[in-house]
Amino acid sequence: MAKKRIEKKAAPSISQLARKRAKYSCDHLMGREVIEKQIAELAVGRIAKDYCQNWDRCPDNDWGKCSPDVTRWIRKIESSEYRKVFTEAEIKVVSELKSRKF
Amino acid sequence: MRPAGAINIIVKVTRRCNFSCEYCHDVSPGIRDMPFEVLAGTVASVLSQNGGKAFRFIWHGGEPLLMGSDFFRKAVALQGEFLRDGQSVKNTIQTNGTLLDAGFVSFLKRYGFSVGVSLDGPEDVHDAQRSMAGGRKSFDSVLEGIRRLQDDEVPFGVLSVLTSRTMRLFPRDLLDFYRFHGITSIGFLPVRKDCQLNGESLPAGDFGDYMVRLFDEWLSINDPGFEIREFRDWIALALGLPGTRCSSAATCIGGTYSVEPDGSLYSCDKFAGDSRFLFGDVGEIDFDAMEEHPVFRDLSRRDRQLPSMCSDCPWRRGCGGGCGHDRYLRAMTGESDSECFLRKIIAIVRERIERHPSAEALLSALRQKADPDICGV
Numbered sequence: 516m517a518k519k520r521i522e523k524k525a526a527p528s529i530s531q532l533a534r535k536r537a538k539y540s541c542d543h544l545m546g547r548e549v550i551e552k553q554i555a556e557l558a559v560g561r562i563a564k565d566y567c568q569n570w571d572r573c574p575d576n577d578w579g580k581c582s583p584d585v586t587r588w589i590r591k592i593e594s595s596e597y598r599k600v601f602t603e604a605e606i607k608v609v610s611e612l613k614s615r616k617f
Numbered sequence: 618m619r620p621a622g623a624i625n626i627i628v629k630v631t632r633r634c635n636f637s638c639e640y641c642h643d644v645s646p647g648i649r650d651m652p653f654e655v656l657a658g659t660v661a662s663v664l665s666q667n668g669g670k671a672f673r674f675i676w677h678g679g680e681p682l683l684m685g686s687d688f689f690r691k692a693v694a695l696q697g698e699f700l701r702d703g704q705s706v707k708n709t710i711q712t713n714g715t716l717l718d719a720g721f722v723s724f725l726k727r728y729g730f731s732v733g734v735s736l737d738g739p740e741d742v743h744d745a746q747r748s749m750a751g752g753r754k755s756f757d758s759v760l761e762g763i764r765r766l767q768d769d770e771v772p773f774g775v776l777s778v779l780t781s782r783t784m785r786l787f788p789r790d791l792l793d794f795y796r797f798h799g800i801t802s803i804g805f806l807p808v809r810k811d812c813q814l815n816g817e818s819l820p821a822g823d824f825g826d827y828m829v830r831l832f833d834e835w836l837s838i839n840d841p842g843f844e845i846r847e848f849r850d851w852i853a854l855a856l857g858l859p860g861t862r863c864s865s866a867a868t869c870i871g872g873t874y875s876v877e878p879d880g881s882l883y884s885c886d887k888f889a890g891d892s893r894f895l896f897g898d899v900g901e902i903d904f905d906a907m908e909e910h911p912v913f914r915d916l917s918r919r920d921r922q923l924p925s926m927c928s929d930c931p932w933r934r935g936c937g938g939g940c941g942h943d944r945y946l947r948a949m950t951g952e953s954d955s956e957c958f959l960r961k962i963i964a965i966v967r968e969r970i971e972r973h974p975s976a977e978a979l980l981s982a983l984r985q986k987a988d989p990d991i992c993g994v
Contacts (some may be wrong), residue, residue, distance in 0.1 A: 601694065605653050608654055609695070612657055612661040613661075613699075
């Protein structure tokens with residue numbers, strides 16, 4: 516049997532790495548809102564057909580390193596939404612409670 | 618001792634209501650809507666417990682949906698802010714169903730709420746008992762809310778208050794009514810007096826007899842997917858298994874708390890408004906030291922004091938003497954040692970299910986039940 520020739524791949528260029536990073540970045544690929552919605556649906560057992568397959572591989576979606584832990588993701592998503600629902604005065608109340616030792 | 622299961626927090630977010638039910642005595646003076654500071658303090662304080670791992674927030678009222686979906690969005694946000702590693706939270710909301718519009722249903726679905734809707738049976742019974750403020754009929758509006766939950770596949774159950782009016786219905790007609798509307802999870806709650814003995818209550822024997830007739834009809838329907846929480850509890854008790862309701866699943870004292878809109882913390886919402894059972898302000902309570910609290914000790918002591926009629930009861934171990942608040946009321950009215958309808962019922966249930974063709978399915982349904990049922994939800 517003839518041996519398959521293995522070609523040595525050249526190291527990726529910086530621009531290739533940048534493109535790859537962009538491809539797997541949630542913000543770039545589908546938009547953060549879409550990803551958030553999809554993960555929220557995943558939490559209730561619904562996976563859309565157009566579900567982003569990259570969310571658990573995304574190297575950096577600006578929330579830090581991606582995790583395949585759905586629960587953690589959901590909490591993260593929710594906490595990103597918190598700021599949208601609290602008023603400035605309420606954020607202050609939350610901060611004070613957090614600094615308090617129960 | 619702290620119960621092993623989830624800790625249930627009944628949060629009375631408002632005392633306002635768009636209904637004027639004839640049997641309602643659930644009113645209290647003081648703050649009517651829960652301010653954000655109290656909501657945040659409640660969530661932060663409850664989730665600060667080192668011992669608790671699983672929490673169930675039961676959003677209650679008044680009519681909680683009057684607070685608007687933003688209130689509950691904030692509640693969920695607060696849970697996320699204060700949740701610790703290893704803790705989990707579930708949310709349940711008890712509503713009269715008339716404010717379940719598309720937006721609210723979508724919110725409840727997104728955040729995984731389960732819903733309890735109050736529906737007292739067929740239109741004539743329901744409307745006679747549960748009119749809206751101003752006397753308007755509510756039945757159609759409630760059913761519309763239920764349809765929305767069904768269409769969006771939001772998990773829900775129905776809570777039905779049994780009164781002397783309801784008990785004039787043939788039990789089979791009552792069950793068929795729910796089945797006709799695709800309602801497959803029901804809790805029956807006897808109308809009861811409050812701590813000051815105000816309001817209507819059913820004679821225990823009448824309620825027990827009617828429930829046995831309902832149980833027989835339910836067995837003849839032979840559909841374990843059609844769940845009635847009281848029957849699930851009774852079957853468990855009759856089989857010597859732990860009960861599935863708050864009173865019989867040993868989740869009462871220390872496993873269930875109730876918070877008023879002003880932050881007053883009680884053991885259970887049945888005790889709300891009675892200062893003898895007030896723990897204090899929820900934001901100031903150290904839940905980890907709760908067992909040392911004088912009110913907690915008093916409740917625990919009362920809970921252990923069973924009436925003498927329990928002494929030779931074969932079901933005592935599972936039942937635990939039933940609801941502590943019910944016993945407390947019976948003691949106030951001098952009915953402590955009257956006949957126990959539950960004892961009779963469990964014996965009947967044991968006999969009925971012994972050779973029932975669906976016994977295995979009934980047992981299987983029991984095993985799937987994770988959280989105990991709280992009686993007012």
